[in-house]
């Protein structure tokens with residue numbers, strides 16, 4: 001079968017304003033199938049807002065948002081519903097329901113969006129929990145009985161419930177200790193290898209950039225200043241990008257990655 005070359009994410013001409021503040025102006029970004037792309041930039045540069053636009057949670061004032069070739073601006077309600085089934089977003093705090101067990105949290109999207117029998121939903125939920133690298137006995141625990149790293153994995157399990165092709169991650173390693181963060185990085189790589197996922201990660205974690213991403217999109221001056229492999233960005237001459245990668249922490253991450 002011919003490879004599908006339609007990009008899962010294609011943004012062009014994106015302009016986003018909050019009142020008089022212009023956050024994005026004529027911004028473009030394209031992500032290829034199976035790619036892991038990091039989204040970085042200074043605080044307030046509009047990363048989370050851009051992720052919400054890709055997740056169809058926010059609508060830009062101008063520009064086109066195409067997901068899997070479908071223009072979200074002109075799609076019908078039915079087309080948008082179908083599109084929403086093809087991607088999944090993991091929020092920073094996990095956004096799990098605290099009164100539901102991990103298994104119930106993961107089962108929820110399956111109950112809402114499929115007509116599968118309860119027993120099968122239960123089996124699928126357990127499968128996703130295993131896929132996210134959680135032990136089987138985590139299934140019956142409540143979120144507040146889990147460590148920070150396990151909560152992130154439970155959120156991943158839920159994000160995988162409906163077999164998305166595109167995963168949107170908002171600072172997934174924030175709040176994790178270095179070992180937990182490194183384990184999460186490995187999980188992202190494993191999921192891409194096993195499921196062929198396309199992944200967009202907003203992150204401040206320089207180790208994640210070096211370890212996991214194929215390309216990094218750098219947000220600055222209201223647009224994507226560059227989108228390139230991290231080793232290339234780390235050598236970029238643009239003052240903002242240079243400053244970002246010239247800091248002591250960035251240099252340490254690069255050295256650790258052999259970059």
Ligand SMILES: Nc1ncnc2c1ncn2[C@@H]1O[C@H](COP(=O)(O)OP(=O)(O)OP(=O)(O)O)[C@@H](O)[C@H]1O
Pocket residue numbers: 018023041042043044045046047048049050
């Ligand atoms: N709903 C909103 N209403 C008004 N202003 C907003 C809203 N959402 C974001 N902004 C503003 O848009 C700008 C970009 O915010 P955003 O959260 O996307 O930045 P960010 O790059 O993710 O920042 P950080 O790295 O600090 O999380 C900020 O100045 C923020 O105050």
